[in-house]
Amino acid sequence: MYYEQFDRIEIMKEKKVCVIGLGYIGLPTAALLANNGFSVIGVDINLDVVSKINEGKIQIIEPDLDQFIKSVISKGQLKAQSTVSCSDVYVICVPTPLKENDKIPSPNIDHVLTATRNIAQFIKSGDLIILESTSPVGTTKKIQEILIDCGVNLTDVHIAYCPERVLPGKIMTELIKNDRIVGGLSIKATKIIKDFYSLFVSGKIYETDAKTAEMCKLAENSYRDLNVAFANELSMICDKQKINIWNLIELANKHPRVNILQPSTGVGGHCIAIDPWFLISQDTKNTKLIQSARKVNNQKTKWVIDKIKNICAIHMKKTGVSPNIACLGLAFKPDIDDLRESKAIEVAETLLTEGYNIITVEPNIDSHAKFQLLNLSDAIDQSDIVCVLVKHKEFLASSVKDKLKKIGALDFCGVFS
Ligand SMILES: NC(=O)c1ccc[n+]([C@@H]2O[C@H](COP(=O)([O-])OP(=O)(O)OC[C@H]3O[C@@H](n4cnc5c(N)ncnc54)[C@H](O)[C@@H]3O)[C@@H](O)[C@H]2O)c1
Incomplete structure (x- = not known):
């Protein structure tokens, strides 16, 4: 002292x-x-x-x-x-x-x-x-x-x-x-x-x-990015194999030394998606794993967009009309109002820009410059396809989960699956 x-x-x-x-x-x-x-x-x-x-x-x-x-x-x-x-x-x-x-x-x-x-x-x-x-x-x-x-x-x-x-x-x-x-x-x-x-x-x-x-802070956030990337990669592999990723992770985590994180729409926000680049840009040669994690997490968002587009194409073929798509959640992570670098926003904006009919639900904000916000039940009633992009607590009520499951919502963050 x-x-x-x-x-x-x-x-x-x-x-x-x-x-x-x-x-x-x-x-x-x-x-x-x-x-x-x-x-x-x-x-x-x-x-x-x-x-x-x-x-x-x-x-x-x-x-x-x-x-x-x-x-x-x-x-x-x-x-x-x-x-x-x-x-x-x-x-x-x-x-x-x-x-x-x-x-x-x-x-x-x-x-x-x-x-x-x-x-x-x-x-x-x-x-x-x-x-x-x-x-x-x-x-x-x-x-x-x-x-x-x-x-x-x-x-x-x-x-x-x-x-x-x-x-x-x-x-x-x-x-x-x-x-x-x-x-x-x-x-x-x-x-x-x-x-x-x-x-x-x-x-x-x-x-x-x-x-x-300085390195410790960057290592902590790169570690988180890498572990989420593993969960996101597994989710894409399992989808192809028609295996329920959420069940799979629950079972794998019964192993005493395994703790797989939860997959998501991608990694957004102003820390975990950003800080690994601080390491990568200082040493591209020795950061191959960290670079791969960034790529996988970004790829996961594109995969989510493609998945929604494929379901839209099937709907169009069946009905001849362009479906209304409800995007549930816009924030970069559950239960906050922060939309900075949000992957849910990226999904909704990409689809909107490409001419899809987008309805959004974000319980943590009052208004948005690009999207008309609806309450959850109106959004479900007015849409043909429902996508759960962020695991907000409002979507976890058992009545909501039952409804989402019943209507065959696309669950990208493990709300009901
Ligand atoms: N937000 C988090 O959860 C979090 C967590 C850990 C670390 N960090 C780090 O902390 C730092 C700050 O992040 P934040 O989220 O608070 O940012 P922020 O954008 O919320 O706030 C930064 C503020 O600094 C002001 N500012 C910019 N340049 C200035 C200057 N020269 N003089 C005085 N004010 C100035 C801006 O006007 C702004 O109000 C970043 O490096 C971020 O990576 C953030």
Whole structure:
């Protein structure tokens, strides 16, 4: 420990924290820190986000976050603004999307670099700089290099990477309870920044170096992608063999050392479908398995689209009319409102663009620019073909499952099969 136990908390709590990027990760983090007694400045380049937060409101849907924000804004513990101001701890939570134009998609860390340049003028001895954005290996070191280029004296300035592992929908709980990894650019940085996290995290905090921590986050999400790819590949093999994949997985998982995941419409969202590319683009030669997983998961979405088209063709041949297709679920995973990189959206949009009649049901949103949303029973009544694309809890009620089974719905996520 670099501080005596009795005064460590007091010293830390007097620190002013600046959280940069107030989205799904930064805003809950800022709220939690403020709720723990830190004086927090939240910075976002989006002025609408800033003014909304200062009114005590939130721009994302996340259980309990609204209550936290209302409380910390009213107490003056959190203030949002569009520019950085002098603090003692800087937590960078800006987006790290993919550069899609490249032949092999690669990470765009421009927001991290910009955020680093924006804090440079305020950095002083004793400050902590933490990167939470998912980043390619070497990014934390780049932060140090940029600060040096900006002429910052980094004596006694501590820099670390600390990846986020939270599950959307459970962020406020998981931010506190999850085990975490802190990887500093020096052993001292790791220890001091671990001390900082220990003030608001109840999970275990493991110490490592920055490169290992960066790689660890990418390995975790690539592992998930790979295991889902195996389930998705099996689902296509079983379909050809006319074997029920859901029964098969249940049986295989009776083996004490087997745990096959569930197949799906594909892998969407802004983490698992994205982060493996961070590894692939840094080392194409040694990432053949990770590349295959990405291909399989993308192929699974195309397979779902083809499957629906084939059923449509049979319907057309029988009736002479183009069927109405109900797509149940649009979010990128069950029980959330987030449509970013959603494979269910890809299915519905592809079919719509190709001239199919699409009806959609998404219980977690009120409206959509492209699709008319219906309630579940109207959608079933008004459609000829029903496709279950996302395993939302609304589709799991036994009366709904019975109905879907009875009408021969196409079940791509194991709702009733
Ligand atoms: N969302 C998740 O579940 C999750 C989980 C683990 C890791 N991550 C990672 O965390 C990072 C942030 O993700 P997110 O989901 O919170 O993103 P987000 O898009 O929800 O929010 C990012 C915010 O940062 C702001 N921003 C962009 N550039 C900025 C800058 N230079 N200065 C200040 N603000 C800036 C944007 O306006 C936006 O409000 C990403 O690297 C992501 O991969 C996300």
